[in-house]
Amino acid sequence: MEDKKYLSTTKLSKKLAIPSKHLFGQLQDKCYINRKDDVWVLEQAGIDAGGKYQVSEKLGKYIVWPETFQLEKATPVGMLTATTLGQKFELSARRINQILSEHGCIKRHVKGWLVTPMGQRVGGEQREDNKSGIPFVLWPPAVATNPSLKNTIEELKGDTKEAKEFPVNAPSADKSSGFRDKMKPKLRTADGHFVRSRAEMLIDNWLYTAEIVHAYERRLPIEEEVYCDFYLPAGKVYIEFWGMESDPKYCERKKQKIGIYEQYSFSLIELNDQDISSLDDVLPRMLLKHGITTY
Structure with missing residues (x-):
């Protein structure tokens, strides 16, 4: 016979002096219980926390909790994960x-x-x-x-007034395109780099908050004068953002540049406009292929 005493969720709410509706909500948020066919059922996390079922002639099957159940295991009302x-x-x-x-x-x-x-x-x-x-x-x-x-988040998302004045899809910079002379890097990132487009700013900010050491517009270690968008020393990985793929001249230069990366067997991550809105999903996966993990 068990010595441990158990309380129904309603009785536990009275013991803890909080509305039963709030306690049910907290237990559900914590994935201890769930509502199925208008009946509360225990999830595995609730069982691990000490919850179990009891059956009575009057109430039928219902959930009970140890009398010593600690409320702090559930998310307090209003607190944010x-x-x-x-x-x-x-x-x-x-x-x-x-x-x-x-x-x-x-x-x-x-x-x-x-x-x-x-x-x-x-x-x-x-x-x-x-x-x-x-x-x-x-x-x-x-x-x-x-x-x-809020200010930091606005900076990292490129939501500041200054950032919005810059084009998102500005092309990569290298001397042969003449772009380095046409558009100076004036957009400041969270770590102090100055970049040429809002997309580059978002990539730089992502790398910074992920604590990944990176260089901006580093010249490739080859005879040709070619510059990458970003270089990650940890994995010897280059990142290129392709932003003007509707421009035939730009596409031709992109093709030439990719050929250079392949010729010298450099590790390359390629990003486009669609990737910028989902860097949290795209970059960790791409970086992992080159042995770089993100937390």
Whole structure:
């Protein structure tokens, strides 16, 4: 006979002095329970947290929890995960964590993230996944309106007034195209580089927040005078953004340039207009092929 006492979700809500509707919502957000055919069912995470079923003649089959169940295992009402915070800015959880790390609010763990004293000052609360043990941080809604964080996000997304004045699809720069003389690099990135287009700014900002060392417009180590868009020393990888593929002359130069990369067996990542709006999905996959991992 078990000594451990169990409470129904409704009785547990009374013990914790919160509305039962809120507790059910928190347990569902945490994937402890789910609603199927108008009935609450336990998920594996809920079982791992100590939940189980009981059956009575009056109530039928229902979910119960250990009397010692800790509410902090569920997401507090109103608190934001990196995922929900990212949804407010149309960014991935990975990108939000990178930005919060750059602001000194969190730091990397072997897996996951740890809140720093600075993060605690703005309301960050340390949590860990009940199943995997991977640490993560919850944030109060006020973080989404933090001026410093919003400014950084605007810069990284290219939403500043200055950034919008520059073309997104400006071509790559090399001497033979004459583009280096026609359009000077005037758009400042988050790490202080000056680039020639908004697309290049978004790529540079992505590499910076991912903590990937990179050079902008580095000359290729060959006899011909050719410049790449970006160079990553860690994997000896070059990145080219092709932005004016409707221009026949540009396409011809693109073909010649790709031929140079192939001739010297240089590792090349190619990006186009469609990739710019989904760098969080595209770049980690492409970089991994060259042995470069992103967190």
